[in-house]
Amino acid sequence: MSMRKEATRTWKLSGPIILGELTQIALGIIDNIMVGAISYRHLAAAALVISVINIPFVLGIGMTMSVSQTVSMAHGRKDGFRVSHYLYNGFIVCTLLAVIIAVVLAMSKGILFHLGQDPEVARLAAPFLELMAWSTIPMLMFIALKQFTDGLERTRTAMLLSFFALPINIFLNWLLIFGNWGFPRLELIGAGIGTLITRILILIVFIIVLNKHRIFRRYLALGRNQWKLKIATIKELLYIGIPSSLQVSLESGAFAVSAILIGTLGAVQLAAHQIAISCATIAFMVSWGLAQGGSIRVSNAWGRNNWKEISAIGKSTLGSAVIYGICGALVFILFRNELPKAFGKNKEVLSLAALLMVYAAIFQISDATQAVGAGISRGIKDVKIPTLFIAIAYWVVGIPLGCLMAFHFKMGAPGMWIGFVGGLTFSSISLNRRFFRKLKAQGH
Numbered sequence: 001m002s003m004r005k006e007a008t009r010t011w012k013l014s015g016p017i018i019l020g021e022l023t024q025i026a027l028g029i030i031d032n033i034m035v036g037a038i039s040y041r042h043l044a045a046a047a048l049v050i051s052v053i054n055i056p057f058v059l060g061i062g063m064t065m066s067v068s069q070t071v072s073m074a075h076g077r078k079d080g081f082r083v084s085h086y087l088y089n090g091f092i093v094c095t096l097l098a099v100i101i102a103v104v105l106a107m108s109k110g111i112l113f114h115l116g117q118d119p120e121v122a123r124l125a126a127p128f129l130e131l132m133a134w135s136t137i138p139m140l141m142f143i144a145l146k147q148f149t150d151g152l153e154r155t156r157t158a159m160l161l162s163f164f165a166l167p168i169n170i171f172l173n174w175l176l177i178f179g180n181w182g183f184p185r186l187e188l189i190g191a192g193i194g195t196l197i198t199r200i201l202i203l204i205v206f207i208i209v210l211n212k213h214r215i216f217r218r219y220l221a222l223g224r225n226q227w228k229l230k231i232a233t234i235k236e237l238l239y240i241g242i243p244s245s246l247q248v249s250l251e252s253g254a255f256a257v258s259a260i261l262i263g264t265l266g267a268v269q270l271a272a273h274q275i276a277i278s279c280a281t282i283a284f285m286v287s288w289g290l291a292q293g294g295s296i297r298v299s300n301a302w303g304r305n306n307w308k309e310i311s312a313i314g315k316s317t318l319g320s321a322v323i324y325g326i327c328g329a330l331v332f333i334l335f336r337n338e339l340p341k342a343f344g345k346n347k348e349v350l351s352l353a354a355l356l357m358v359y360a361a362i363f364q365i366s367d368a369t370q371a372v373g374a375g376i377s378r379g380i381k382d383v384k385i386p387t388l389f390i391a392i393a394y395w396v397v398g399i400p401l402g403c404l405m406a407f408h409f410k411m412g413a414p415g416m417w418i419g420f421v422g423g424l425t426f427s428s429i430s431l432n433r434r435f436f437r438k439l440k441a442q443g444h
Contacts, residue, residue, distance in 0.1 A: 007316035014293025016159035017150060021285040023162035027169050027198070029278050031191045034173050036271075036344045042188050043344060044267040045124035047274035048117055051259035052108075053132050056101045058252040060140040062245030064094050064147045065295075066237040069244075069378060071151030072296045076303030084222035087148045089233045091141070093241070098140035105133035116264040124188055131192030138199040145206050150296060154215060161202050161209070169198040243383035247374055247390050254394035254423065258402055258416045265406075268348050269413045275343045276356035276417075280367075283328045283360075287321060287368035291375030298379025311444035314376045314435060321372040325365030332361035352413060359417035366424040373431030382438060389430040398423020 028050065036043040067090035074082035109129045112122045146158035175183045176190025186193065210216045255277065263270040294317035301309040332339075336357035340350045370393075377386045402419020405411045411418070 002312055003316045003319065006312045007320050010290065010293050010297055010313060010317050011320065013153055013155060013297060014290045016155035017292050018286050018289030020146070020155070020159035020162040021289050022282065023159070023166055025282055025285050026166060027195065029282065030166075030170055030173065031195065032274065032278055033343055034177050035188050035191055038177075038187055040271045040344055040346050040349055041118065041121055041267055042124060043274060044118065044121045044263070044270045045128065045188055046191070047259060047270055048112065048115075048121055048125045048263060049129045049132055050274075051256040051263075052112065052129060053105060053136070054256045055249055055253040056105060057136055057140075059245045059249040060094065060097050060101050060136065061143060062248040063097055063237075063241040064090070064140065064144045065244040065378065066090060066239075066241035067094070067144055068147035068151035068292070068296055069240050069299050069381075070237060071148055072153075072299040073303035075152055076300035080219060081222055081226055083152070084219045084226040085228075085230075085233060086237070087219060088223060088227040089229060090148070090237055091144050092229060093234060093237055094144035095137075095141055098137045101140070102133050102137045105136070106130050109133075115260055117260075117270075118263075118267045121263070121267055121270075128188045128192045131189065131196055135192070135196040135199045138196075138203040142199065142203045142206055145203075145210065149210075149216065150292065151299075152215070153296065153300075155293075157209060157213070157216075158206070161206055164205065165198050165202045168201060169194055172197055240378070240381065240383060243387045244378060246387050247383070250387070250390050250394055251427075254398050255420070257399060258419070261403065261406065262413050262416055265412055268346070269352065271344070271346070271349045272340075272352035272356060273413050273416075275340045275349070275353040276360055278343070279332070279339050279357065280360040283332070283364060284367055284371065286324060286328075287371040290317060290320060290324070290368075291371040293317075294372055295375035295379040298376050299381075302380050307439070307442040307444055310380065311439050311442075314439065317372050317376060318369060318432060321368040322365060325368035328364040328368070329361040332357050332364065336361070355414055356417055359414060359421060363421045363424045366421070366428040370424055370428035370431055373428060373435055377431060377435050377438075380435075380438060382434070385434060386431055389434070390427055393423045393427035393430065397426045 032043060032046055035046050067086065070086040070090065071083050074086060109126045112125050112129060149155065149157045172194030173191055174180055176186045176194050179185030211220060259270065259273055259277070262273045294313060297313045298310050301313060336354045339357065340353035344350070374386055374390065377383070398419045401422045402416035405415030405418045406413065407415070409415060
């Protein structure tokens with residue numbers, strides 16, 4: 001009953017996070033579906049940009065995690081002054097990083113023509129990359145504020161704002177991609193403009209909400225004394241943020257590099273990969289949200305030095321991940337032929353995507369449990385060794401295995417997905433084994 005109770009509490013906290021993350025992912029999926037209606041080359045171009053932009057973008061997301069971790073720890077100790085202090089310092093650090101990421105990406109769009117991709121795909125992708133680069137600034141600022149509200153275990157605020165963004169993005173895409181209501185038909189560029197406008201709008205609304213909401217407003221009111229940059233605080237944020245950034249960027253980077261490698265095999269294979277990885281990403285957002293919820297609760301208990309509660313939260317969250325992974329695998333197997341049809345009509349692309357969905361089903365349990373393993377470890381501020389495990393999982397096991405199967409054994413895109421299975425399995429086993437060793441050392 002205790003495990004069930006803890007699992008229920010974690011799901012209750014994670015639910016709005018999951019829905020918010022799914023909504024954000026849905027924005028990208030909607031872009032893919034709408035540009036995919038133009039041609040599969042437009043879809044491949046979107047996939048190429050997402051692959052290139054993903055590594056630095058998730059690097060920024062990893063840094064924002066330091067905000068939720070420190071805020072949650074201070075909240076567990078009932079120290080409102082430190083909550084306000086961590087909010088300010090964390091937001092400034094994340095904003096500066098967002099600007100650096102955007103500038104680097106915007107200046108690097110020429111790299112698209114040197115990755116061995118279809119020339120037409122690269123041509124379509126270049127202006128889209130520049131627009132998506134600038135949109136990372138408002139998005140990472142939004143996520144930093146979201147981590148603040150999540151750290152206070154008020155997860156519904158960001159979720160509602162993410163829902164608000166969805167119809168706005170769809171409407172802007174409808175206007176700008178297809179040229180409706182007299183607007184110019186901008187196709188892929190229109191999708192980029194729509195995303196940029198949407199992200200700016202939800203950031204502005206979020207800032208207004210924080211200033212008006214009675215719970216968040218009181219932490220902002222403490223800013224007169226607490227909103228000062230301190231080297232010690234920045235170091236504390238970086239201690240959590242840098243390894244967290246490396247963890248998510250090592251994983252996302254592996255998937256991004258895999259997509260680029262698959263792109264060298266042709267636009268059809270890349271388009272099929274983008275369809276399957278989009279479906280897998282939707283499924284992963286549930287695991288990601290569950291991991292964040294578990295991490296926040298563990299961090300709160302860690303702030304009170306309550307290892308009994310940490311043990312219960314960790315075990316129940318991992319159990320939830322296993323159950324969810326099994327359910328996800330069944331859905332992918334049963335609907336492997338139907339889900340890809342939402343992304344286009346090219347029969348060759350759909351056939352290959354259906355095959356890749358089988359591999360996605362195989363790694364669902366590993367994907368869910370490795371996300372949770374990293375999250376609950378982060379909750380007890382164990383970040384350095386888990387980062388090493390993740391590096392080995394994707395860059396020593398996953399990518400080399402995928403390349404071996406894809407290129408040496410001529411399996412193509414399915415070969416790269418075998419690498420995903422191997423990397424995720426290693427990551428899951430190593431991360432969770434370390435967490436339980438930590439519990440055992442504390443007598444749990």
